[in-house]
Amino acid sequence: MSEEPNALKTANTTAEEVFKWFNRIFDELAIVKEVAIVFLDKANDAVIVEENCIGISKSFVKQLYLFAYKLMLEVVKGKQCTFENEAAITSTRCVVLLCPDCCTAWNIRKDLMLMKYIIDYKQELNLTKLVLQKQPKSSESFSHRRWLLNQIFKVTPNSNMQPNSVLKMLLKKKKLNTLAVALKFKRFEWEIINNEMSVSHEAARMHPSNYTAWSHRVWVIDCLIFPSAIVSHKDSNVFVKSLHKELIDGLKWTEYNVSDYSCMSYLEHIVLCLVLAHFINPLNTSDVINLDDILTTALEHNSDLLRLYNGKHEALWVHRRAIFKIYHTVLHRLCSVEEPSYKDHRNVKLDLKEKFSFCTEEFFCKNIPKNCFCLRHLSTFKQRVYPR
Known part of the structure; x- marks a missing residue:
């Protein structure tokens, strides 16, 4: 990480490039402490990284979300054939971080876990924790945590x-x-x-x-x-x-x-x-x-x-x-x-x-x-x- 820039510039940068850069940084960090939407002094900064925290420029949130959401739907419809599972993982992660109430994204992640494409339950719990830092009343995030706990402990709620x-x-x-x-x-x-x-x-x-x-x-x-x-x-x-x-x-x-x-x-x-x-x-x-x-x-x-x-x-x-x-x-x-x-x-x-x-x-x-x-x-x- 020390060799990489700590910010990505938006000048002549497409939403796809920002999307890939954001997910690469997310995967490379040992643990992500926070993902926040921030107001940046420099108007052409898209994403910044500091002390294991990722900041997304408010002016670029809409483009990033729309790209991730469109990619997620293409994966669901089967139009995305190259790196399909990786695209599903990265696109849904981006969607839930920017819009926690998207049930479709959470359900796709559940399917990916059941199919063993996502195997680290602790990382998935940490993802929901990052979402709750921004949206503490997100019912979908808490519901996903309960589903994860059911998978971990094999608990079927019994009346x-x-x-x-x-x-x-x-x-x-x-x-x-x-x-x-x-x-x-x-x-x-x-x-x-x-x-x-x-x-x-x-x-x-x-x-x-x-x-x-x-x-x-x-x-x-x-x-x-x-x-x-x-x-x-x-x-x-x-x-x-x-x-x-x-x-x-x-x-x-x-x-x-x-x-x-x-x-x-x-x-x-x-x-x-x-x-x-x-x-x-x-x-x-x-x-x-x-x-x-x-x-x-x-x-x-x-x-x-x-x-x-x-x-x-x-x-x-x-x-x-x-x-x-x-x-x-x-x-x-x-x-x-x-x-x-x-x-x-x-x-x-x-x-x-x-x-x-x-x-x-x-x-x-x-x-x-x-x-x-x-x-x-x-x-x-x-x-x-x-x-x-």
Whole structure:
């Protein structure tokens, strides 16, 4: 790379030449840290490279994209016979970097991977990461990441693995050993999972209320962490610790993003996962966190934020009702199941009864400055969470 110029001039340069130069640089770099559209001081600079980052001149983006898109369509239609697979790889890469919502390009890349023309899954994950740096809410990029994870771990999302489905099975008194067999699942590398959490966290940081990023995080929990947390084996407490860490990190996030309900919805999902893990695998789960601490921690953290902001953020009130609902519906319904192993859980429910009572909630609301959100919370609370 040291012998190559660090910029390509547009004077007398065709779109095809820029396209080839861009892809050659992309392939030669050991790792590309960023691909960005930039405003260049020199009007005739098309592409620049600096510290493993590639910059494309804004004035040249349209020509580059149109050339790559046309080439991609020619490959699909079979008109491009020379270096067909290479053209498909380079053209689709260029298209998704410049227009992440192009489903056709992502689907072609999936086909190329299935046909083994693209074999490096980590590089493909890095490509989607580069896209998310520019478009943190790109649903197609997150969808492609999930497809890649399914290919890597051979995971087929099973409805039995979803927390709500597991809850239904428990309420129907399904035998725990049958449930454990249904959810048994291969071990995987924590490095890739941690990378998924890091990428989704960065996407959420770059764009407020990023529902797409938090939904992707829920998928990772449901398909890769939660199933192994509830199956009894020697490493199950490691997965429970991961869920607990997600709870603590999520609570910290809400302190700086009090109007971001996307994160709070994710936290409710984590609380539900931990509660179910306690019922299914109580020994390993209790070593990490007690059942009463799960709900108490979430509720008290929410109370502190409401006091701090005088109840002026509706997302906090909606989140509060969701925590109460987990206690009054999930915990209450599970404790009503005639299962001898649930005796300790029924004691926990009784211990938390006063803290999650309607009278206690009324008293809490009286100490919050009256506003429309607080009044609406009490009204909705009576109707949906704690009907008399």
